[in-house]
Amino acid sequence: MNIFRAQVLVCGGVGCTGDGPIDIANTIKIELKKHRIENEIELLKIGCLGLCHLGPMMIVFPEGTFYSKVSAKDIPEIVEQHLVNGRKVNRLAYYKSFHNYSVRSLEDVEFYNKQIRIALKNCGVIDPENIDEYLAFDGYKALETVVTKLNPEKVIEIIKKSGLRGRGGGGFPTGLKWDLASKQKNEEKYIICNADEGDPGAFMDRSILEGDPHSVIEAMAIGGYAIGANEGYIYIRAEYPLAVERLKRAIKQAEEYGLLGENILGTGFNFKISIRLGAGAFVCGEETALINSIEGKRGMPNPKPPFPAQSGLWQKPTIINNVETFANIPQIILKGEEWFGNIGTEKSKGTKVFALGGKITNTGLIEVPMGITLREVIYDIGGGIPNEKEFKAVQTGGPSGGCITEENLDTPIDYDSLSALGSMMGSGGMIVLDEDNCMVDVAKFYLDFIKDESCGKCTPCRVGTKRMLEILEKITKGKGTLEDLEILEDLAKKIKTISLCGLGQTAPNPVLSTLKYFREEYLAHIVDKRCPAGVCQELVQYKIDAKECRGCSLCARQCPVNAISGEIRQPYNIDLNRCIKCGACVPKCPFKAIERR
Incomplete structure (x- = not known):
């Protein structure tokens, strides 16, 4: 075994833009060989550190120097100065906000000060493609404890007492769900991990699977033991190729180590895991739609009851939890339900x-x-x-x-x-x-997304969301009426009440909440024909302030439709009838004389 004098960690999270972690890692390898120190330095590609705005990132141990916004072209300097000559490259070292010194380690970064990492415990710490690193951080000890020392009832009791609730949306108590499935009299039962993360801007589950796939695999095996299931599925969207690749590698490694498959740890417990790729349908995040998709059917929800814990995949008792929920399980088993229960609030633990x-x-x-x-x-x-x-x-x-x-x-x-x-x-x-966001436009954005993602099975969601979107489009174009506002609110409440599944039942939430807190913005669009934030293009007007304009003509030369006219050294004017409201003139004015209303 090699003894390294330093260790270099390169963040491989989704937020590390610019020169990707692969390019950076490959450049580091080249530079290490160039200086003949490749056997002295250990290079690891890790999962997401969370600090996406500072990516790409790398950390040099043992001192823990934290470099941010690194590119491949910076690597020769870092290797030569830091790893060869022992001098930190200060221009790339991350500095504490409002202070004049660089951080010595991640613990010095304010970003982490109020965080507690349980589900993300190993993300950014271990090499996710190496099972030995997961084992070195107590990996699979929870599974070993469960299958060798605890009976299924005790495992479920621990999860129930911990207070863990599902992290995928509804917050249903995890232990209660497991308990319901365990009591079903059936020789075949299933565990499903819902990794079909579809919210715009969401990448929580993806980051866990890319940074710590073994934690989810271990938790699924624990769940299988608890409810009496011997088979599990990870349902993940195909748009997550790196997560899929690392899951496949992790499953294979766990099988080779006797931690998945037949006769796990010599206890007679069998559990295997398969991966199923989803096509990216948001509705398949709903558990019955997800089950239909795994079975090869169209991803559409079913009425409940029966619940999946009673009759799920192939009409067998099935437990479905999302990635983050599973990622908490090993730590709860290792550290105890009281430890987990002491974090959080009375009804929302962890x-x-x-x-x-x-x-x-x-x-x-x-x-x-x-x-x-x-x-x-x-x-x-x-x-x-x-x-x-x-x-x-x-x-x-x-x-x-x-x-x-x-x-x-x-x-x-x-x-x-x-x-x-x-x-x-x-x-x-x-x-x-x-302040630059228009709340009517925000509601329209989410309704547009939901309308496209509706499976079409029930009329309230299929037709209702489209009607709501049409009203919002009218309002943002200055064509809405007060009657439209009443219809919009009434329609939202009805869709929320009578839609078949959670997607339709929650679809009106962005509209209802913006109406509740920002009704004056809706009224401004309807009554005043004005968008206060200046976002809705049809309601925006541009005007040149004659007191500020110096008649330089830069705005007129930029206008694509010749809507701006005037004489040199005299204030210019905008013909509102010809203006297409593209806004190209605004950044060109050196005197900030053009106002957007």
């Missing part, structure tokens, strides 16, 4: 992973304890709103969720509190909006 995006300084992947406030997440972890803009709202739960305003930023993040505000936890998308 942590939650969020994909933090939108108008926020620190975009990325975070894992926070339940009960932390939205304000803490947005300002302490997310770094606040960039460019000195005003916070407007935060959308949680993706297309199924709703917006939360400034007055509710001190709300604790838990299932019940978010639901009370007309939003939801969902799978974990968290999109921050600022």
Whole structure:
């Protein structure tokens, strides 16, 4: 076994843009050989570190120097200066905000200060393609404990007492679901991991599977033992090729080590896992639609009951949990239900992973304890709103969720509190909006997504979401009426009540929440024919401030339809009848004389 004097970790997460981690890793290999130190330095490609806005990233141990926004062209300098001569490359070292010194390790980064990593415990720490690294961090010890020391009833009791709830949307108690399946009298039962993550901007499950696939595999085996299942499926969208590749590798390695397959650890327990690729249908995140897809049918939901735990895949008892839910299981078994239950709130235990995006300084992947406030997440972890803009709202739960305003930023993040505000936890998308976002346009964006993703099985969702979208389009074009607003609200409430599955039942949430908190914006679009945020193109008007204009003609030369005219050194004018509202003139004006209303 090689003894290395240094270790270089290269982040392979989805947020590391620019020169990709493969190019960076290959360049490091070349430079190490060039300096003849390839046998002294261990190079690892790791999973997502969460700091997506700083990617690509690399960390050099043993000192823990954290380099951010690295490109392949920076590697020769880092290798020569740091790994050969022992001098840190300061221009690439990440510096603490508001301080004048670089961080010594990830623990010094404010981004992590209020986070607790359970589901993300190994992401960014181990090589996800090497089972030995997972084993070195207590991997498969939970499975060993379960199959050699605990009976199935005890395993389910631990999960129930932990208070773990499903992290995929509804928040149903995991232990209760397992208990229901375990009591079904059937020789065939199944475990399914729902990795069909489809919310716009969400990449929580993807990052876990890319950074720590063995944790999910181990948890599925534990679940199989608990309910009496010998077979499991991971349903994952085909758009996640790296996650699929690493899952396949991890399954093969676990089989080779006797941790999957026949007679696991010599106990007589058998459990195998297969992968099924989805075509990217959002509705297949709903468990009965997912089951239909695995069975080779069209991905459409079924009425419930019976619930999958009673009659699921091929009419057999089936447990379906999402990736993040499973990723918590091994740690609960190892550290105990009391440890997990002491994190979070009374009814929402543990942590939650969020994909933090939108108008926020620190975009990325975070894992926070339940009960932390939205304000803490947005300002302490997310770094606040960039460019000195005003916070407007935060959308949680993706297309199924709703917006939360400034007055509710001190709300604790838990299932019940978010639901009370007309939003939801969902799978974990968290999109921050600022003063430049139009809330009518935001609602239209989510309705457009839902309309396309509706499976069409039930009329309220198939037709209702399309009608809602048509009304929103009228409003954003300045053609809406107050009667349209009443119809929109009434339609939203009816669709929410009578749709067949969770997709249709939650589809109106973005509309209802924006109507509740930002009705004045809807009225501005309808009554004043004006978009306060200046987003809805048909309602935007451009005007030149005569006091600021110096008559340089740059705006006129930029206009593609010759709508701007005037004389040199005299204020110019915009012909609103000819203006196509493209906005090309605004950035060209050096005097900021063009106003957008």
